[in-house]
Amino acid sequence: MRQLSICNACRYCEGYCAVWDAIEFKSILNEGDIYHLSNLCHDCRDCYYACPYNEPEHDFKLNIPKVLGQVRVETYKDNLKPRFFGFALEKPILVTATSTIIAVAISIAYAAFSFGVDSFSSLPMTTVIPVTLFKSATILVYLYTITLWSWEGIAYWSKINQKEHLSVSGLGKGIRDAIFHKNFLGGGEGCKVPNHNSRYMRVTMHSLVFFGFITALVSISFYPDITGYFAIAYLIGSIAVTLGTAGMIYIHLKESKGSRSDVQSSIDYPFTILLFFAGITGIIVPVSFGTTLFNWNFIIHDALIIVVFLLAPFSKFIHPVFRVISLIKYNSDSLRLSQK
């Protein structure tokens, strides 16, 4: 709050991302506004590098991405549903690691006990994972994720909503901004991290993960028909996710400078690493087709993907929901004000 009042008096960062426009719409900020701002921030750090009032040297000791990051984690925790799963965000590394290990162990046990270790690898794919099992599991998992996401999204919305109306065009623009990563461009300046020459690295990497994930998701839904074009699509999607997550991890490692909060890193890393492994095993799926490796890799890969979805409402993977809602609100506010 104190930090953002200084920004409100300064506004030099205006233009970097939606946060700064949203601040301009207000002259006095309240708690709901700060919640909203925190989810408009995608942590590019441009405003940190632009700020002459930063910690540790300056008396004002600002670090906007860090406080917004902390608040953002608060918004995840406060709106996490059902409350019972709150511990997942308190101990994200432990939870991610444990659930991954359990899921992988279960799938290996399933393979070993149902088919026997020796014969497992030579069985046809549809015997190992019958189509009905695959389809029903997918649908269940999707339903589960969407239900919890909506529950959380509604809770978040009621916190940031201040009786202003959303508009349909705001909705459209919000979704469009999210898909096209509009705010990742730093208002034409790109990102300060890692450096001037690679200033579009973050937008590239995040887009790779995003579009790669969607591509893979769509192509696998044709299971068991996952040869030919579907295999190629799956391969491309998985490569994109792998490269993108590796890139994101690289960027995070580059920007040490004490500029991010530990809570936030502890939530970002496990999720990104999990996706990275999902990406790698995803690459192996089409590549290992017809070899003895295929079945083993395929069930492990499926186990990882299931963990991604099961943890979605309790991990970094809440962010798309809150972010899209925030962008919709931002665009609605912005349209309403420009009509005045």
Add this chain to the structure above:
Amino acid sequence: MGRNVIVVGGGNAALCSAIESSERGDKVTLIEGSPQSSRGGNSKYTRDIRYAHDEDEFTSGSYPKDELKEDLLAVSGSFDNREVANLVIDRSEEMANWMQSHNITFKKEIRGTLNLSRTNAFFMGGGKVLVDTYYELIEKLGVRVLYNATVSSIKISKGAVRSLTIKNGHSERELEADKYIFASGGYEGNKDWLSQFWGEGTKNIKIRGSKFNTGIPLKQLIEHGAILCGVEKAGHMVAVDSRSPEYDSGIVSRIDAIPWGIVINKKGDRFYDEGEDIWPKRYAIWGRLVAEQESQMCFVIIDNEAIGKFMPTAYPSMDANSLEELAAVVGQDPDKLVGLISDFNRGIKKVNEDPFNWSQKEMRIPKSHWAMPIKTPPFHAYPLSPGLTFTYQGVRINTTGRIILKDGELENAFAAGEIASGNVLRSGYLAGFGLTIGTTLGRLAGGWDNE
């Protein structure tokens, strides 16, 4: 070509001259008095430039040279050095393009509530990004940068600089070069020097810019007989929040609520027309006015109607539900404050709906515009101190950028930026022109068609 050049300073002017010199093949060493983490002098607090231009993509319309010149004369009265002033105006035309080709991004889009200005162009992220971008660039160009290195004295003989003494903590060394460029800013960070003009009160003056701008190279040049430009005592001073730090509060400490309320000094008296129709062009007078009051401390008082009419402040206002309570909060006599405000409210003349035309002319000190009654609680106050932006006085240069001493020019020494801004603006200030002076004179000193 191939000369050894030392640039003294680490702000915009120094960086522009380092870029220009090394692009021309000189071997450059840049000496910045501050640590790396606080590099960039006052330049890191800036955000826009003012330059002459035809219609372009960074502004909303053209700004001819003649108009720029008139605007400069309107704030400063006359030029101390007409040739140099004209040169800066002429060369400002190329500035935005040059900056863009040196990695600076300007805002083009109209986002949020920002409207492009006609006279000034805004760059992304402000001054910190500007200087960091230039530092990244000069490192690529092979410029050697020394941080924590302060020039403590200058040796001059037979019309040329012979060497510089560089202090780094406790160690001292001499550096020699073929050419020297002084771009070390003003002396606003030097309270001893300022106390020659402001005496005791100096301690209450907030320095908005860098505490590393102590003006030692300027003082050395003066001692060597440099001819001076710019008003001696004065500097650019605005009203800032008294709660801000003593140095480096940049843009965020300023308070521009004054036209919407009344200003009282420690004794509880008003002392100047808060609604003078000079706002915002010369809101700078309020720094000096506050500095002239007892303890250099005043309060601006507004009511709730004024909220939202001025730029948000970094510190919260001091609030109270009645004027008596507010008097207690700001340490004033309640009866006096209540009396003053009821006198003020009583004599207000409203001509039409626009508060610009509301005035209070019955009091000894009038308020000629925006005389809005102070009657809607909660009432708010901000404590005011003088905030010094920069000092005006600097060294005289000629149109090649060389420094002029009483016995002639220094053949190998140049000055650029704030240290030479007195040539163009003897007093007063035109928003966005500090960087323009630094960029054009910096490039000139660096050898921009000067050979």
